[in-house]
Amino acid sequence: MGEAARRKAAIEALKTRNVLWLASLSPVEHLIANAAQRAYDGIVIGLGMTEGCYHLAFFLREYMRLQHSIELDVIVGWVNDGQWDGATSHAWLEYEGKKIDISLHRTSHPDAQPPGDLVVLDHVIRKGAVTYQYWVVLPERARLALEQMEEDSPELSALIRKKADEHKRMVEFSKSPNGAAEYLSQAPSEGSYTALLRRM
Numbered sequence: 001m002g003e004a005a006r007r008k009a010a011i012e013a014l015k016t017r018n019v020l021w022l023a024s025l026s027p028v029e030h031l032i033a034n035a036a037q038r039a040y041d042g043i044v045i046g047l048g049m050t051e052g053c054y055h056l057a058f059f060l061r062e063y064m065r066l067q068h069s070i071e072l073d074v075i076v077g078w079v080n081d082g083q084w085d086g087a088t089s090h091a092w093l094e095y096e097g098k099k100i101d102i103s104l105h106r107t108s109h110p111d112a113q114p115p116g117d118l119v120v121l122d123h124v125i126r127k128g129a130v131t132y133q134y135w136v137v138l139p140e141r142a143r144l145a146l147e148q149m150e151e152d153s154p155e156l157s158a159l160i161r162k163k164a165d166e167h168k169r170m171v172e173f174s175k176s177p178n179g180a181a182e183y184l185s186q187a188p189s190e191g192s193y194t195a196l197l198r199r200m
Contacts, residue, residue, distance in 0.1 A: 014126075021123050029121055031068050032095055035060065035200070036120045040102040042199035050108035053101075054170050055187065057091040058180040059196050060100070065180075072100070074174040076167065077136040079104070081114055085145035087138055088113075089167040091174070098122040104132060 025033060039060055043049055049056070057074045064070040073094045078087035092101040104116035105128055114129040135142075150157040173179035184193045 018123075018125060025121070028070055029095070031070060032064065032072070032100065033120050035064060035068075036100050036102055037125070038200050039063070039196075040105070040118065043196055044102060044106050046199055049103075050106055051103075053091045053103040054173075054183070055191060056103045057093050058173065058183045059193060060093055060102075061180045062184060062193055063197065063200070070095075074180060075136060076170045076174045077134060078138050078142065079116075079132040079134055080142065081116070081130045081132055083114070083130075085141055086149065087135065087142035087146070089163055089170070090132075090134070091170060092119075092134070095121065099134065101134075104128065 022030070022033065039056065043056065043059075044052070054076070057076075061072045061074050064072050074091060075094055076089070076091045079090040080087045090104070092099055092103075094100065098121040099119050100121060101116070101119045105118035105126060107113040107115050110129065116128040116130060116132040117124045118126040118128070146160055150160050170183075173183045176182065181193075184191075189195060
């Protein structure tokens with residue numbers, strides 16, 4: 001079997017797997033999966049959005065709450081791509097413990113931050129270059145690696161501290177009942193809830 005035939009077979013197998021997965025979903029999960037795919041197509045791809053994990057998580061939470069009365073949890077935690085010992089602040093959504101992450105599949109610097117899987121309700125819709133590890137709490141090994149980076153580089157130290165402050169603020173938004181709406185109210189007009197809703 002040639003390379004083109006192998007790729008075609010892999011694509012067909014993925015399509016079949018996705019069809020079977022969709023058939024297994026509850027009505028609520030269908031609404032979530034449909035919204036996640038539309039947000040990915042219309043916002044991530046349509047607007048060329050990268051590094052938008054907080055924005056996408058808070059927007060989708062508000063969208064599902066306002067349009068469908070479905071509550072999703074915004075999780076602000078950490079991810080690692082397997083290429084270093086540290087971790088990067090990241091946000092994703094969960095519904096009944098199942099992960100929804102549409103922001104890591106497209107990155108602005110794929111060489112430095114490889115694209116991850118496109119995940120909806122724990123199902124990999126599209127494979128990324130790597131599969132990220134997710135943590136709600138920063139592991140000790142990652143914390144030590146970030147501290148070492150701070151010691152080694154004053155430039156990186158300032159960036160790491162800035163990101164740590166941002167992470168803390170996002171955790172506070174995620175834990176507040178009105179945090180998603182408050183976060184989005186502070187966004188520039190092109191990133192407002194109304195502007196993103198038009199892309200759905």
